[in-house]
Amino acid sequence: MAALCASCPVRRLPPFQPFDAVALALAQRSVLARRRLAAETDLLRTDDLGGGFYTLWAGWAYRYREVAPQDGSPASWRIVDILLPGDMFGLEAALTSRVGSPVRALTQVTVCAHDPRVLASALRDHPDFARALVETNLHDMERAEARLAAANQVGGAQRTAHLVLELRDRLAARDMAPGLTEDGSGRMPFPLQRRHLAAALGMSGTHVTRSFGELDAAGLARVDGQELVILDAERLAALCGYLPVSEPPGRRAII
Numbered sequence: 001m002a003a004l005c006a007s008c009p010v011r012r013l014p015p016f017q018p019f020d021a022v023a024l025a026l027a028q029r030s031v032l033a034r035r036r037l038a039a040e041t042d043l044l045r046t047d048d049l050g051g052g053f054y055t056l057w058a059g060w061a062y063r064y065r066e067v068a069p070q071d072g073s074p075a076s077w078r079i080v081d082i083l084l085p086g087d088m089f090g091l092e093a094a095l096t097s098r099v100g101s102p103v104r105a106l107t108q109v110t111v112c113a114h115d116p117r118v119l120a121s122a123l124r125d126h127p128d129f130a131r132a133l134v135e136t137n138l139h140d141m142e143r144a145e146a147r148l149a150a151a152n153q154v155g156g157a158q159r160t161a162h163l164v165l166e167l168r169d170r171l172a173a174r175d176m177a178p179g180l181t182e183d184g185s186g187r188m189p190f191p192l193q194r195r196h197l198a199a200a201l202g203m204s205g206t207h208v209t210r211s212f213g214e215l216d217a218a219g220l221a222r223v224d225g226q227e228l229v230i231l232d233a234e235r236l237a238a239l240c241g242y243l244p245v246s247e248p249p250g251r252r253a254i255i
Helices: 021-029 092-095 116-125 128-152 155-172 195-200 206-217 233-241
Strands: 031-037 043-044 053-058 062-069 078-083 103-105 107-116 186-189 221-224 229-230
Touching: 031 186, 062 116, 062 195, 078 128, 078 195, 092 116, 103 206, 116 233, 128 155, 155 195, 155 206, 155 229, 155 233, 206 221
Parallel strands: none
Antiparallel strands: 031 107, 043 103, 053 107, 062 078, 062 103, 186 229, 221 229
C-alpha cells in the first residue's frame, strides 16, 4: 500500500464549475494520504467505525450488500452502486460511526483518505460546504433509486441498457469517456466483469450474457474487451425508457 503525497494538485472535473475557493481549500486540507490498492480489496468494511471518509481518486469501486437466503444456502452479494473517480464514501462512518454499505475496489484504485476532524470543523463553520456535500449525496441517492425503480419494471436487456446509459452519463460528466460522440454513442470504459454485472443487475451470469447478446443483435450496444460500444444511443434509451438524473454543477472535484 503506497501512500502518495497529500499535497498533490486537485483534479477538477472539466465540465463542472469548481467548488468555491473556501470549500475546495477545506477539502484539500483534510487530505491525510492517497493510497494505491489492488482490485477486489476491501476499501470500507462494516466494522470500520469512527474512521475517516474517502474520495476515489482513480479506478472503479462498488458498494455492496450481502444477502442471506432463507433456505440456508450460502450468502450471496449484490452491488448497490458503482463508484467512479470523484465519488465519496465513508461519510456516514465519519459522522455517525455507522457504515451503511461496505465498499470494494473493482479495479486497481487510488483512494484519498480525509481527516474526519477537519470534516467536522468544516461542517460546523462553513454551511456552504455542508450544503454541497448534502446536494452531492442526494443526487447520488436519486440516481441509484432511479436505476432500482427501473430494474423492478423491466426485463434483463432493459436493465442492462439502463445501467450502461447511467455509467455513460456519469463518465461523460467527468470527461472520462473521450470515445463518445455528441449523440451519446461510441466507446466508453467498461471494466465490469460478468459477475459484477450479475450482482449489479440482480441476474445470473447466463442472463447477463443473454441480455448483452440481445443488445448486440439489435444493433444497440456490445462489449469489446474493457470497453463498451454504444451503437445507437437513441434507440438504447428508448428501449429502457432511460431518463438521466442531471449532476448538480460545482459539487464534485477529485481531491
